[in-house]
Amino acid sequence: MQLESTRTRNLHKGPSSSKEFNSKVTSIQKDIASLFDVLNSNEMKIETNMDIVLREHHFFQKKLYELEMKVKELQDRYNLEGYKANEMRVLRSFYDTKGIKLNASMQQAYIDSNYGIATTFPTNITSKLSYQTDSGEVFLPQGLEVYARETNDTASLNGETKERVYQDVSSEGLASIVDRKKETYWIRNSTFKKEECVTKVFGEIHIKVPIQGLNNLYSNVLTITPYPLGSMTIEDVFYRGYGDQWARLQNFPTKLVNDIETPIPIENAENLFFSFEKTEITELRILFSQPYWFENNNERVFAYGFQGIDLQYHLYSEKDTQFVSELSTSNPSQNFQIIQMPEAIPADVSETDLTDLVEHHLYYDESLSTEFEFGSNIVAPLNKVYIKTILRKLGDKTPVIKQMVFPYTFKTNDIT
Numbered sequence: 001m002q003l004e005s006t007r008t009r010n011l012h013k014g015p016s017s018s019k020e021f022n023s024k025v026t027s028i029q030k031d032i033a034s035l036f037d038v039l040n041s042n043e044m045k046i047e048t049n050m051d052i053v054l055r056e057h058h059f060f061q062k063k064l065y066e067l068e069m070k071v072k073e074l075q076d077r078y079n080l081e082g083y084k085a086n087e088m089r090v091l092r093s094f095y096d097t098k099g100i101k102l103n104a105s106m107q108q109a110y111i112d113s114n115y116g117i118a119t120t121f122p123t124n125i126t127s128k129l130s131y132q133t134d135s136g137e138v139f140l141p142q143g144l145e146v147y148a149r150e151t152n153d154t155a156s157l158n159g160e161t162k163e164r165v166y167q168d169v170s171s172e173g174l175a176s177i178v179d180r181k182k183e184t185y186w187i188r189n190s191t192f193k194k195e196e197c198v199t200k201v202f203g204e205i206h207i208k209v210p211i212q213g214l215n216n217l218y219s220n221v222l223t224i225t226p227y228p229l230g231s232m233t234i235e236d237v238f239y240r241g242y243g244d245q246w247a248r249l250q251n252f253p254t255k256l257v258n259d260i261e262t263p264i265p266i267e268n269a270e271n272l273f274f275s276f277e278k279t280e281i282t283e284l285r286i287l288f289s290q291p292y293w294f295e296n297n298n299e300r301v302f303a304y305g306f307q308g309i310d311l312q313y314h315l316y317s318e319k320d321t322q323f324v325s326e327l328s329t330s331n332p333s334q335n336f337q338i339i340q341m342p343e344a345i346p347a348d349v350s351e352t353d354l355t356d357l358v359e360h361h362l363y364y365d366e367s368l369s370t371e372f373e374f375g376s377n378i379v380a381p382l383n384k385v386y387i388k389t390i391l392r393k394l395g396d397k398t399p400v401i402k403q404m405v406f407p408y409t410f411k412t413n414d415i416t
Helices: 018-081
Strands: 087-093 110-112 117-119 122-127 145-152 186-193 201-208 218-227 233-240 254-257 260-263 272-280 283-290 294-296 299-316 321-328 334-339 343-346 358-363 384-391 400-412
Touching: 117 384, 145 186, 201 299, 218 233, 218 283, 233 272, 283 299, 321 400, 384 400
Parallel strands: none
Antiparallel strands: 087 400, 110 117, 117 400, 122 299, 145 201, 186 299, 201 283, 218 272, 218 299, 233 283, 254 260, 294 299, 321 384, 334 400, 343 400, 358 384
16 A cells, blocks of 8 residues: 555655645545554454454364363273274374375375365366456356355244244355455354343355356365354255256265155364265255354354355366375384275265275385285384375266275384
């Protein structure tokens, strides 16, 4: 920001007219007013951003506490039941790529540490909700429509269907959900008197895809970044195409209750990457809830929202893609005895049957020149191996994995 008063000459030396003096004073007044506007705007942004950070920090602390309790539970179980001292199961996620190698000589897999997933490499990614120029600027099409609705667990149900009745809420700021900017959020604070006894707020995001100008209406990936992370529950996701009825998004987790397919809610939702076979989608409904609240002046404040939602089409490579995991014993004095076949854990909303989609190979050396079998007895001293994982696309089925489990047994070197 350049101040207007700096563009005029300095009047403290030499003769000057009253016109110049008045013009200088006017420009200084404008600059002072502009600076006050900037300061007020920055103060509001700081307060908003601080509120965002503090709330997310609260849920990070909650998750840390739950993790500590889980570790204690495992320790107590081991102390009570005992365990085989030479058996290990190493669990790795893709939020951290430490120990994962992507060699330039191989057809590399696609690893996204933001969503904690590994999948086959997409040769092209197209958003169905926005356009991005070569310079990185994002445009929202005129045909894009985003709506938000809300209800709560004390509100009356529909008398005939017994389903929840949602009410429209303000559309202000909803564009922040689809603008692809990491610094923008759509946040709603829903406030109730304590005596109203509301313990959960339910919401719905309804998106109408801008179909004009699209080459096709197919999508196969949905990404959701809720706010605050680790607090909201994604209850269900529905879609429909041209003239279709609403249907549940493929691969959303379900179970049978009285022979009826019922969704399994995704609780304490983090960044979510939903993968499904290519599907014609013109509308999308995301149902969610917020069971946590903050108390303030005898009121319950339910804070919820989204940092980003995007519906995409990924054109995946038809070639096998791969990555290599380096696996070492936890102690240099230990050597591998038997390394069992690893297990690839599919992402929450993705293809669950990974048969024929994922393949593993075990090697002695980093150059991957000497392969040996999983489950074989290792006689030579060895405390580091390399496991190549191949991800294969078959038809419209694409593997998306969130974790790798490496089971092995070890022997301890005799120390004399």
